[in-house]
Amino acid sequence: MLDKKFSIFFGTQTGTAEEFAEDLTNSLKELGVKCSLHDLEDYDPKHLPSEEYTIFIISTYGEGEPPDNAIDFYNYIHDDDHPKTYLSSMNYTVFGLGDSTYETFNYCARNVKKKFDELGARLFFKIGYGDDDDDIESDFLSWKTNLIEFLKSSQTNTSTKTTKKTTTIKHIEYEFLETNPEKKAFRQDNNTSIQLEHKIKFSKIISSQELHTKKSKRSAKLVKFDISNLGLNYNAGDHIGIYPENSIENVKRVYKLLKIENPDQVFILKEKTKNSFLTKYQPCTIKEAISNYCDLTSPPTRILLSSLIPYITNQDLTKYISSLTNLEKNEFQDFLQNKAHTILETFEFFSESLNIDLGDFFGLCPSQTPRFYSIASSPLETPNEIHIVFINSVWYTNQKKKYLGLCTSFISQFSNKDDKYVPVFIRHSEFRLPNKNQIQNKSIIMVGPGTGFAPFRGFIQELAIRKKEKNSQIGNITLFFGCRNREEDFILQDEMQNAKETGILDNLFVSFSREQKEKIYVQNKMLENKQIIWNCIRNNGYFYICGDAKKMAKGVINTLFSICSEMGGEKGEQLFYSLKNNKRLLEDVW
Ligand SMILES: Cc1cc2nc3c(=O)[nH]c(=O)nc-3n(C[C@H](O)[C@H](O)[C@H](O)COP(=O)(O)O)c2cc1C
Missing domain, CATH: 3.40.50.80 (Nucleotide-binding domain of ferredoxin-NADP reductase (FNR) module)
Structure with missing residues (x-):
């Protein structure tokens, strides 16, 4: 089967399914398999009947709903007008991402499978279910290993060449520019006129009020956003997605890591990377890119660690990473708890033997993801405002090292006086009052x-x-x-x-x-x-x-x-x- 052409699709809300889909695409390409990767949002599902081999990696959100980028695809396959043989030429498999805490565990993947079966598609490899309540990455990696073994074992055409995994570094080229001619940057305080992705708008923080009394050791905030003239329509019960900015301390740590002397320098990457923000909002300054587009604070994944291997100059460290990325949980947990708890700390941990430049860093570092909050206001009461309520999250590693939640600590610091504009969007929900x-x-x-x-x-x-x-x-x-x-x-x-x-x-x-x-x-x-x-x-x-x-x-x-x-x-x-x-x-x- 390695001689077939595979189309790999991802449906994701916060980027995990996208990371898995990219990793699978890379692994198949290393085997010499022809494959293409598609964001379900950009794919016209009318082409499905002409697909031969497909792999869907898709998460579940809300109460068993598809993620935002997969809604059109999901509705399309559920259209009653398709004949029973509509997908009879298509072979497929699915890996679902979910969380077993939810009664609707992996509903979306299950429903996609059910619908494909009804439309005559053939399951060529068993469906996998990842559980975010445990170790979802390890669920995915074992499913992927089994899938690859299966594809190898069902290889009929022996003439297919499999390319050997190569360790040659593929540097991401970039170029410095004198000015920023297109002014595309994602975040420009005080300027709401620049073109953003259709649904994202800059909203000004009006106020941030502490809700706990002085006796409490914790902190909860009521934060109000101004949405007048932004065209953002919401209902009580909807969610607001907020893109946080990295703290200046963390941004400076990246300057140090990459030996950046002039962070205000405008640059452009010469090729597409997995960082979708950089692809959309370039050119921009180095500071803007590190502050806004890079996820520095999530825990590193095994997939990220593997992608560092070609850039590591020390053989012992390469072996160490390989040992971390096999599926032994304890060793990886020990790394997260005692050595590097975040993506930034991972880059720092390997920095002495890590041969990366600015372009490589942006090629390796995952995109920043939005954080979602339940809206705590009604447009009937405050049509020009959205309110949210949250606990300022704080957690500690086993070593008692303290970490603050990125988005909550970012938003908490502003008040009306700061003139702070934050990129936000609305995610509509079914959680609403009866009509x-x-x-x-x-x-x-x-x-x-x-x-x-x-x-x-x-x-x-x-x-x-x-x-x-x-x-x-x-x-x-x-x-x-x-x-x-x-x-x-x-x-x-x-x-x-x-x-x-x-x-x-x-x-x-x-x-x-x-x-x-x-x-x-x-x-x-x-x-x-x-x-x-x-x-x-x-x-x-x-x-x-x-x-x-x-x-x-x-x-x-x-x-x-x-x-x-x-x-x-x-x-x-x-x-x-x-x-x-x-x-x-x-x-x-x-
Ligand atoms: C607000 C919210 C709702 C969720 N609802 C479900 C659900 O109904 N069923 C489920 O199996 N998982 C649910 N999940 C878990 C996600 O599917 C899981 O975390 C997944 O790894 C996210 O993948 P993504 O980053 O690709 O979107 C939910 C997660 C959140 C944050």
């Missing part, structure tokens, strides 16, 4: 502890306006909120209490997990108020959950099931199982 007709006399229950309250702040703003409308007959509205301690992290308490006092919320139940010996969570408050929950469910109401996927959302769903079962017996259980399909149980969890 006018659906909501008549229906109850709504919202469970959102901590920053999981974010979308419900937007819902409450919207309900306040909807309740004032003529003939509006909305049922009971209940909010379950939870935090550690009322004196530390009861965020936006005034707003919640005001909503209760003014009758927008009929019920507000708050659990404080650390005010007493035993932990009290939102689930406990749900059990205490099971009659309200059961009334909502049996009368076709809506149940929303936002926040932590791993423990909270699972716990809340289990509690909801036990309430339905206890209050309604077998019928109650059936009702519970129908909630998801009827879109009356909605989750925005991470």
Whole structure:
């Protein structure tokens, strides 16, 4: 089969599937296989029937939805008009990226497979499922190894030449320019007129407000963005994607690594690299490229480590990298915990033996990825603003080395005075209030502890306006909120209490997990108020959950099931199982 021509497609939200697809393409090319790589967003799916061998690497987002760049493709294959033999000439395999914490584990890959089968396509190699709750890269690499072994073993045409893996360095050429004639740079403070990718806009940060009290050791922020005249339409419940900027300390570390003396120098890469930003927004200055287009802070992947090998001059280090990139988890984990926790630290760790220049660095370093936040406002209340709420993330390695979340620490530092413009875009979500007709006399229950309250702040703003409308007959509205301690992290308490006092919320139940010996969570408050929950469910109401996927959302769903079962017996259980399909149980969890 190595003599066949393969088309490899990726569907990705945050770049992992793209990295895997590129790696597979490189591995197949090294074997001498003819293959082409396609972003599903740029591919016209009408060409699918003429494809012979295809490989789809695709992630799942939202609640079992395809990632943004695969939506058109996904809708196209699900079009009812295709005949049953539509893809009968196509052979395919799929590697899905998902997270087993979600009930909708790898839905998108599974649905693509189901649809391809229905349309007559032939699965030529078993589908792989990667689990981001464990070690998704190792899932992918084992699937890839098996795929390559399979392709080799089913080789019929012995005359196919396989090229030997070569270690010759392929330098990425670049050129310095006197000026920046096209002014294409992605981020230009104060200038919203430059051409960006269609959906990305520069939005000004209006304010950043601390929400925890001084007694709290943590920090949570309410940040407001100005979107007036940007043409960004959003609904309460949607997400905002934000492109963070690398800290100046990290940017200076790259100057040191690459011995850059004049970071304001304008340059252009002479060829396409995997860094899609550089391809789109060149020419730009070295500083702009390192600050905005490079992911310096994610953990390195084994794929990134392997790609450094040709540039390493020390044989022992080359062997060391090879040992890290085989699938032994412990050695790789030890590298991440004790030697290099981020991509920048990886470059630094090998720097003495790493023979790379500016062009190579941009060829090797992955693109910066957007961070997504649940919008915490309603356009009915603030049409010219988008609000978000987040915890400033901090974590430590086993060695107690401290790391700050890139995007949260980047946004937190600005206020109105700073005139800071940030590239943002909207990701529409299905997590939204029922429309006018659906909501008549229906109850709504919202469970959102901590920053999981974010979308419900937007819902409450919207309900306040909807309740004032003529003939509006909305049922009971209940909010379950939870935090550690009322004196530390009861965020936006005034707003919640005001909503209760003014009758927008009929019920507000708050659990404080650390005010007493035993932990009290939102689930406990749900059990205490099971009659309200059961009334909502049996009368076709809506149940929303936002926040932590791993423990909270699972716990809340289990509690909801036990309430339905206890209050309604077998019928109650059936009702519970129908909630998801009827879109009356909605989750925005991470
Ligand atoms: C907001 C959010 C929603 C997600 N929803 C799902 C889901 O419904 N099912 C699933 O299997 N994985 C889900 N995932 C996990 C991603 O599919 C997984 O992290 C994957 O590796 C991302 O790949 P990408 O970077 O190529 O988009 C979700 C992740 C996030 C952040």
